[in-house]
Amino acid sequence: MFALVDCNNFYASCERVFQPRLEGKPIVVLSNNDGCVIARSNEAKALGFKMGDPYFQVKHDLQINNVQVFSSNYALYGDMSRRVMWYLAQQVPEVEIYSIDEAFLDLHGMEKYVANDLDAFARTLRTNIKKRTGIPTCVGIAPTKTLAKLANRLAKKRPELGGVLHLRSEARRLWALKQVAVEDVWGIGRQYAAKLMAAGIYTAADLANCSDAWARKHLGGVVGVRLVQELQGRVCQGLLPSEDGSLSRKSISCSRTFGQPLSAFNDVLAAVAAFTSRAAEKLRRQGDATHLMTVFLSKNRYGLEPPPYSCSTVITLHVATSDTTELLRIARMALKRLWQADTRYTKAGVVFDGLEPAGHAQLSLFESAPDTGKRDRLMVELDALNRRFGKNTVRLATTLTGRGKGRAPWEGKAQWCSPAYTTRLQDLLTVY
DNA sequence: TCTGGGGTCCTAGGACCC
């Protein structure tokens, strides 16, 4: 058995924990740059606000409905997430942190520790998470991860289930499959949903009745086969390593939409340099080096201009590196290659691929190992200082613009960001 | 004026190897 524990409306719930007066009130949280709606409380959902709604389009409706608006506060959400996950890790032998607000638990063999009553166990988890962190959750329990997802979804949609649904029998599984529309199945996106409906497949139950051959042909090959089998109760996926040191990403990126369109090379360079530094930090944190760096620039996609809206260039490094100074040199080179004068750029980003463990760089026959000792030590110190004294305490000059201190021109708006209540001493709540 | 960011996996096709 697997369980999926999912926090309800996580970002909105995090904000509510520190502003209880918002209980029962509509809340939305906006993306970077206060661009779109990315999270909603149930009340905001009921008012018809959608995921991805551009803020400027719904601003008026939000106001007249008295919806509380927040900019995203990842310092807060990340820390609250860690608290929830830490608690779960104490309760079961194996946890997969699937996303910032969801975790799969492996319950195989747990029955004997919880008196054969997984439902009661799940209810205890919910109660304790709420008590310790203030975050409401729902739990789905089923023989496969895909069914656990589905059970979780129903637990969330049907208040009468009390936040927990356990697909303990075949009859229960068949009942649950009939309740869920095919587009709400984990792994069915917009394209597949349209294809399935055209083929007369409307519910998860219909999908579970498809043959392996049909799934292979129409749902992306083996991925589709696994999906259908998991709905039938046949286990195709186990728990994966998660964000706890055992997880090693295969690519690392950092990108942002600018606060305003930029046309000056040095302004965009400052942005690309800042993203490069950030991505290099992530790279070093997982102990890797990259030998493939992509830099991309984007233009406004919503205007009258025809595509292409973005251009990119890939640079292959002969010796993999995680040294920020070296990566900055390459980023500048890539940017020069892409640059077109008189263009209003709206976004930029960098991606590192071809990752390998640092220090094990393959040298070709005639290359000698470059002297990287000093640089490595510099990076270790840099990361240590920033960890200890906060992000960007020490950084490289390229990430600054010629304009001196203050906000960089690429930085976006975050007009309604709540305090970092749990990670910043000055932001600690005072209760009178 | 204003439209997010960071990932994963799979397939198909081409280049190249023995």
Next chain:
DNA sequence: TCTGGGGTCCTAGGACCC
């Protein structure tokens, strides 16, 4: 002159997830 089979590695593109 004609003809074969089995691999690997890489990239681009498409789908999906939160």
